[in-house]
Amino acid sequence: xxxxxxxxxxxxxxxxxxxxxxxxxxxxxxxxxxxxxxxxxxxxxxxxxxxxxxxxxxxxxxxxxxxxxxxxxxxxxxxxxxxxxxxxxxxxxxxxxxxxxxxxxxxxxxxxxxxxxxxxxxxxxxxxxxxxxxxxxxxxxxxxxxxxxxxx
Numbered sequence: 001x002x003x004x005x006x007x008x009x010x011x012x013x014x015x016x017x018x019x020x021x022x023x024x025x026x027x028x029x030x031x032x033x034x035x036x037x038x039x040x041x042x043x044x045x046x047x048x049x050x051x052x053x054x055x056x057x058x059x060x061x062x063x064x065x066x067x068x069x070x071x072x073x074x075x076x077x078x079x080x081x082x083x084x085x086x087x088x089x090x091x092x093x094x095x096x097x098x099x100x101x102x103x104x105x106x107x108x109x110x111x112x113x114x115x116x117x118x119x120x121x122x123x124x125x126x127x128x129x130x131x132x133x134x135x136x137x138x139x140x141x142x143x144x145x146x147x148x149x150x151x152x
Contacts, residue, residue, distance in 0.1 A: 009059065009093045011100035014050035016041035019060040019081060022050075026083035031141070038080055040064045047104065051084070051097040059084040059097045063105060068114055071133050073149055076112040077105045082121075098128055102152050114149035122146060 020036040028035045040046055041062065051059030066078040079101065084094045105113050116139065117125050122132070130148040138144050 007053070007091070009051045009053060009091075009096045011049050011051055011097050014048050014057075014060070016046070016048055016062070018050055018057065019048050019062060022057060022060040022083050022085060023081050025085060027081060027142075036081075038062065040066070045108075049097055049101055049104075051093050053088070053093075058088040059093045061097050061101050063101055063113075065110075068147065068149075071114075071147060071149070073112045073114050075110055076114055076149075077108070077110045079113060079115040082115070094124060095128060102150075106152050111151060112149055113152050114147065116145045117148045118142075119144045119146065122148075 016037070020033060023036040024033050041048075043064070045065040046062065048062045049060065050057045061082040062080050064078045064080060065076075067074050067076045068078070079098075082094065082098065084097075102113055115125070115130075117130070119136065125148050126132070128150070130150045132146045132148055134147050136144050136146055
């Protein structure tokens with residue numbers, strides 16, 4: 001963990017633009033910052049969370065009102081752009097941010113939280129109660145993914 005006297009992650013609602021610095025460092029290394037703007041980022045029902053240690057943003061996650069027609073996930077919210085800065089991995093910060101996002105989704109009366117999860121993150125999400133559905137698929141320029149979901 002990077003040296004910081006604050007160890008409790010504080011989740012806060014942030015703007016889409018606020019997510020870009022973490023998305024870029026973790027999810028879009030070596031690509032332009034413009035690739036960090038996702039379709040749906042600015043829709044009224046989309047919400048973005050930042051995880052802060054003091055005043056330092058170390059984790060982000062975005063939630064979009066999107067049903068998955070292939071797997072009939074209705075009344076659903078999709079998680080995208082979940083990322084924790086590398087120096088802050090393995091401290092529970094991703095879990096804290098995800099749980100906060102699930103709580104907000106429940107408050108907004110969603111039934112399902114789903115995502116296209118990178119293969120490298122599969123173990124993290126299954127430990128949080130998410131189930132894999134379907135087969136592996138590739139998102140061009142990003143990598144191999146599975147669809148995961150959880151009833152919330």
